[in-house]
Amino acid sequence: MSTLAYDGTAMLGRQLRRIRHNPGLLILTQTMPITMLLFFGYVFGSALAMPGEEYRAFLVPGLLVATAANGIMTGMFQAAQDSHRGVTDRFRTLPMSRAAVPLGQAAADLVVTAAGTVPLLLVGLAVGWRIEGSALEAAGAVGLLLLFRFATTWIGILLGLASRSEEAAGQLGGATFILPLLSNAYIPTDNLPGWLRTAAEWNPISAVTTALRDLFGNAPVPADGAWPVTHPVAGSLAWCAVLIAVFLPLAVRRYALGASPTR
Amino acid sequence: MRYGRHMTTTYAVLSEGLEKRFGEVRALQGLDLAVAEGRVCGVLGPNGAGKTTAVRLLTTLLRPDAGSARVAGHDLVREPAAVRGAIGVTGQYASVDGDLTGRENLRLFAKLHRMRGPTGRTRADELLDRFGLTEAADRPTSTYSGGMRRRLDLAASLVTRPAVLFLDEPTTGLDPHSRNQIWETVRALKSEGTTVLLTTQYLEEADQLADDIVLVDHGRTAHTGSPAELKALIGSCAEVVVAHPDAMSGAAAVLDQLTGSEPAFDEERRAVGVVTTDPTLTLPRLVRELDAAGVPLLDASLRPPTLEDVFLRLTDRKELVT
Numbered sequence: 001m002s003t004l005a006y007d008g009t010a011m012l013g014r015q016l017r018r019i020r021h022n023p024g025l026l027i028l029t030q031t032m033p034i035t036m037l038l039f040f041g042y043v044f045g046s047a048l049a050m051p052g053e054e055y056r057a058f059l060v061p062g063l064l065v066a067t068a069a070n071g072i073m074t075g076m077f078q079a080a081q082d083s084h085r086g087v088t089d090r091f092r093t094l095p096m097s098r099a100a101v102p103l104g105q106a107a108a109d110l111v112v113t114a115a116g117t118v119p120l121l122l123v124g125l126a127v128g129w130r131i132e133g134s135a136l137e138a139a140g141a142v143g144l145l146l147l148f149r150f151a152t153t154w155i156g157i158l159l160g161l162a163s164r165s166e167e168a169a170g171q172l173g174g175a176t177f178i179l180p181l182l183s184n185a186y187i188p189t190d191n192l193p194g195w196l197r198t199a200a201e202w203n204p205i206s207a208v209t210t211a212l213r214d215l216f217g218n219a220p221v222p223a224d225g226a227w228p229v230t231h232p233v234a235g236s237l238a239w240c241a242v243l244i245a246v247f248l249p250l251a252v253r254r255y256a257l258g259a260s261p262t263r
Numbered sequence: 264m265r266y267g268r269h270m271t272t273t274y275a276v277l278s279e280g281l282e283k284r285f286g287e288v289r290a291l292q293g294l295d296l297a298v299a300e301g302r303v304c305g306v307l308g309p310n311g312a313g314k315t316t317a318v319r320l321l322t323t324l325l326r327p328d329a330g331s332a333r334v335a336g337h338d339l340v341r342e343p344a345a346v347r348g349a350i351g352v353t354g355q356y357a358s359v360d361g362d363l364t365g366r367e368n369l370r371l372f373a374k375l376h377r378m379r380g381p382t383g384r385t386r387a388d389e390l391l392d393r394f395g396l397t398e399a400a401d402r403p404t405s406t407y408s409g410g411m412r413r414r415l416d417l418a419a420s421l422v423t424r425p426a427v428l429f430l431d432e433p434t435t436g437l438d439p440h441s442r443n444q445i446w447e448t449v450r451a452l453k454s455e456g457t458t459v460l461l462t463t464q465y466l467e468e469a470d471q472l473a474d475d476i477v478l479v480d481h482g483r484t485a486h487t488g489s490p491a492e493l494k495a496l497i498g499s500c501a502e503v504v505v506a507h508p509d510a511m512s513g514a515a516a517v518l519d520q521l522t523g524s525e526p527a528f529d530e531e532r533r534a535v536g537v538v539t540t541d542p543t544l545t546l547p548r549l550v551r552e553l554d555a556a557g558v559p560l561l562d563a564s565l566r567p568p569t570l571e572d573v574f575l576r577l578t579d580r581k582e583l584v585t
């Protein structure tokens with residue numbers, strides 16, 4: 001276990017250095033939601049029944065969670081990059097813990113996400129979003145957000161390790177932008193047709209978004225709907241637990257098996 | 264150190280019947296290798312022979328489907344961690360982190376080898392210096408030339424002194440200067456007692472560096488021996504060039520009769536070649552016999568074989584070497 005901690009820390013350091021040398025993807029994934037907040041908040045907001053300020057306050061938690069869900073994309077991209085550039089092969093021939101490489105990646109991602117969320121929160125505050133609940137609840141919201149990010153990163157790492165090429169990973173990763181569209185992150189789900197509403201409410205993004213709105217005090221928990229949305233905190237924790245329990249071991253195993261092609 | 268014992272020699276790499284398939288492709292179908300401790304073994308084979316697959320199996324990157332192997336005295340499948348502790352690997356394709364600088368890469372690998380703090384930093388600097396990378400040390404390796412990346416890759420395999428070093432085509436694509444640098448490194452490592460297994464497509468490289476050569480073809484060990492033994496096995500190469508294409512079959516008939524081995528043709532040069540172990544076949548006799556048979560000779564030669572000849576002969580390829 002101390003091997004894992006030592007090697008994991010080394011890999012965390014490596015990942016942070018990489019991001020520092022190459023911050024493009026990080027900057028893109030963190031400025032995108034700010035652009036979306038301004039665009040959706042002022043352009044779409046004017047066409048919705050909800051008053052603009054109220055919609056922007058509704059939107060901030062949604063964008064936080066949608067950005068966290070980008071963990072699939074970044075996790076996939078970084079893992080694919082590594083395995084197709086051969087550096088993973090070198091790690092596999094070193095006398096080090098095998099779980100350390102993906103774990104270091106997930107840990108670094110968490111550090112970077114935590115820091116990268118601050119600008120979005122600041123812009124949110126500037127456009128009228130507020131923390132209406134207690135400090136403890138707000139801390140809980142942030143914790144939940146990071147836990148969700150951690151969970152989605154493992155989906156990404158598994159997909160990235162399994163991908164045929166960096167390009168394939170990039171394309172599939174890009175497609176994940178539709179996931180928050182099928183949730184309550186940007187719009188309330190009440191008025192969606194029945195089956196679509198059910199699908200959107202079972203999207204983990206909806207549970208976490210609802211939990212954040214509840215914990216930040218931005219919107220009440222819906223009275224009716226699917227279980228994860230009517231019990232958002234428990235629903236979010238359950239979703240994260242399931243995702244981590246499934247994808248973390250699969251990704252670690254996939255890494256250890258090392259099925260990357262020779263070229 | 265004493266590894267897998269076999270008679271009186273100790274072997275740093277010993278494999279028996281290694282097999283690996285990728286779907287329909289049988290990349291390895293029974294590879295036997297025995298590399299004595301402290302020696303340089305050259306694994307020679309054409310594209311697709313299975314060299315890289317062999318290296319990936321022996322360095323624990325892939326699991327064999329059948330067969331067994333011991334590396335540095337440890338069983339490949341049962342003790343992969345112990346194997347990893349004893350080896351250094353430079354794969355055919357670059358395996359350093361392109362987003363990190365050369366120095367950061369080496370420091371990271373030193374850290375992962377449990378060299379903490381200043382020890383690791385000093386080691387990284389030493390290696391940068393040894394491989395002429397000090398000036399480029401603080402640039403991301405993605406900006407390195409192919410040769411620089413290759414040298415960094417080799418440096419990364421030498422962070423600790425491995426007991427067994429695997430080099431998969433270490434000089435492919437390098438200019439003569441970088442190639443010589445890598446050859447010198449291999450020689451220096453050998454003199455320090457490191458066992459080296461290197462794959463190559465260059466016969467000259469195997470001839471220069473290897474104590475033992477293993478010819479691999481279609482995933483099998485086709486032949487094993489020292490460069491001299493392999494050359495002796497074939498004998499000499501006789502080649503004649505005739506005046507017009509019609510005379511080639513006549514020349515071939517004479518050569519066949521003289522040596523009893525199957526001639527090879529190079530239509531373009533109107534050349535016919537054959538190999539022989541017969542010491543009584545001298546150049547004057549060769550010329551006399553051909554002349555007596557009325558073959559219009561333009562040129563005739565009898566020379567000791569190059570490894571290229573050995574290679575083409577023993578791996579069942581009939582083209583003539585030029």
Ligand SMILES: Nc1ncnc2c1ncn2[C@@H]1O[C@H](COP(=O)(O)OP(=O)(O)OP(=O)(O)O)[C@@H](O)[C@H]1O
Nearest residue numbers: 261262285288290309310311312313314315316317
């Ligand atoms: N991951 C893989 N999936 C499918 N086939 C593979 C894989 N790796 C190797 N092969 C096949 O196995 C055979 C042996 O390949 P290998 O790379 O070991 O050859 P090699 O001797 O290293 O060739 P080269 O000189 O071109 O590097 C080839 O036919 C190759 O196409």
Ligand SMILES: [Mg+2]
Nearest residue numbers: 314315316355
């Ligand atoms: Mg190869």
